[in-house]
Amino acid sequence: MGAIPADFAAGGEVLRIGGRTAEELIAQAGDTPLFVYNLDLIEKRVRRFRSAFAGVELHYAIKANSYAPLLSYVAKLVDGLDVASAGEMRLGLAAGTDAANISFAGPGKRESEIAEAIAAGVTLNCESEGEVERALAIGRGRGVRPKLAVRVNPDFEIKGSGMRMGGGAKPFGVDAERVPALVRRIIDGGGDWRGFHIFAGSQALDPAALIEAQRATVALAGALAEQIGAAPPMVNLGGGFGIPYFHGEQVLDIEQVGQALKDALSNRHQLLQNTYFTIELGRWLVGECGVYLTRIVDRKVSHGKTFLVTDGGMHHQLAASGNFGQVIRRNYPVAIASRFGDEPIEEATIVGCLCTPLDRLADDVMLPRADVGDIVAVFLAGAYGLSASPQAFLGQQPALEMVVGGGD
């Protein structure tokens, strides 16, 4: 399985999150399964980003985790939010972020969503010529100048990234060669052109790949600006910073990426001199802060293999079960939270409570001896956890969520 994040790896007889034991947290929340998010770890991430990327703005992609107490904390630390639906936009505004610092991307915006964003003063990252026309028409109808950026489908992607968002035919953004005409259309049509959104991939762990993609993005923004003959107020460089989930994966060296971006920006096109640059991050900011705690409700043996059956599962942690975009199932880092200091002495498979063979949390891992009543911790549960899982599946009890830290 993957490595337990360094912030939790330090020993102790039982797992502690923000100084409190798993049992204490469960007692406070009232039950298992429980997601615990340590806000202090997010703050540490933001500080690390600021230090490595001085002068670059930081946006939070709230799709990673929009749990309101976490979101309102993160919103105060970052410079803006990226949202992917009107629902997320409402959450972002409710978290106190100024509409001027919210951008709305997503390939399938309804007319009602476009209208709501324009009315709120949120920037639309337009994904097609059709969307631009709809936004301009709505703006004219309301006598408002819509804030419109263009999402660019670049001809490159972040090599080796977990999800490819650029390069070739994509439903996202507008092919780079059609962007200059579209920006001129925005300007001529009375839109408030905000700049570019260029997203080339996600979940990258190789600094060289990110450096290459960011250099290409800065160059592409310069080339587009020159073709347009106007300076973009903003360039969103996308995100793509990954976290290690699986055995053998390395922690991303963001300082190396930051240094290279500084060099790339110092050589940027003349038209980009007054442009501000943004990086949008979701998973990298919040993924490691979360732990999913679920209690063992049965221990059983079948054909010599030991199964620990928990009260949680894929309905709360679809990605950890291996059913969210993965081709081959691999184990997220897990531990027996209630025997965190014990030596691993047996091989066991941890499954969820759902009546389907898809519901696996860890296959054949070495663990301390655990039994009914013990607590399993699944790490890396801060991003794309509960909200990205089929919570209603099989009518199971919902998961609870709580935050710790952040000055409590």
Place this chain on the structure above:
Amino acid sequence: MGAIPADFAAGGEVLRIGGRTAEELIAQAGDTPLFVYNLDLIEKRVRRFRSAFAGVELHYAIKANSYAPLLSYVAKLVDGLDVASAGEMRLGLAAGTDAANISFAGPGKRESEIAEAIAAGVTLNCESEGEVERALAIGRGRGVRPKLAVRVNPDFEIKGSGMRMGGGAKPFGVDAERVPALVRRIIDGGGDWRGFHIFAGSQALDPAALIEAQRATVALAGALAEQIGAAPPMVNLGGGFGIPYFHGEQVLDIEQVGQALKDALSNRHQLLQNTYFTIELGRWLVGECGVYLTRIVDRKVSHGKTFLVTDGGMHHQLAASGNFGQVIRRNYPVAIASRFGDEPIEEATIVGCLCTPLDRLADDVMLPRADVGDIVAVFLAGAYGLSASPQAFLGQQPALEMVVGGGD
């Protein structure tokens, strides 16, 4: 892509479900995306089962679809319900099914769920020795004789089934060789032993594989009864009847399976002469009755490829997006509901509105020319649709559901 189910394939200029056009249904429901379930098709399925499996009881596995108006209709047609959580048990009781006709399987039952089932008089399909002890203790504590069946992990599986539920080490049930001792423990411990639950696989389309598994199941039940020295009141033969989703898959010939089961039962062990046999079906009963309707909100071209972007997606139809247990993504049958009679003249890719490359509904399919405002129908949406999808993901608008038919 797979074939459109025969009940919908018959032409017409626009798609009709239960005699009404997609637009009429959407107008009645109020918006898209919309799941429409045609109850008449379920009733037809039940009749077909009754004809092919005379004398065998039919249970509905409500995990397939527990939408209340559908469930209350199905509950009246079948002999009982199989549930997989206390939540589903409550839905089953609310649908009017007698507790005596509800059985509760699932490897991770909480003590509170076991207690609730015993109090209600529901049969627990026990998945382990530990669960039996917990149930007996709760029964003693309440002065109630708990209804306990034993779920058997058979040494065989349905060959070629979509999900393997038997054969080898499994978290489900009790290995067959330990079952006799466990049944004696139930009887000696004061439990009301109800029989066996033997589930060997799901989503099988090959009648020969189902026939072989059912024969082996009847033989195993007889052998276990002989070792126990007592007759099981009930044997749940599992389910496993599949429906064709993908190109090249065949409709299951259940009549052939029914004939073979009749033969197998006529030769069953003496101890099983008064046993009643049950088949539990979910997907086969309701899968084809459902259609997911979603509206096209953008049409765009990238690098020569046409994308139709809809207001629905994987947050409502995870399985159709290829992210629910599939290793290789294949296309469910889809159509342009609003141009159902038009000739397919262009290749297009249908995607959902989520800002992730995982959100695909159909890759590179031949379709009539469709544009913004047209309606896409995704078939085979009656089972494992909305409830098996990450509905909260990206804060999108929820899907609506409605039933048609059933005498309206």
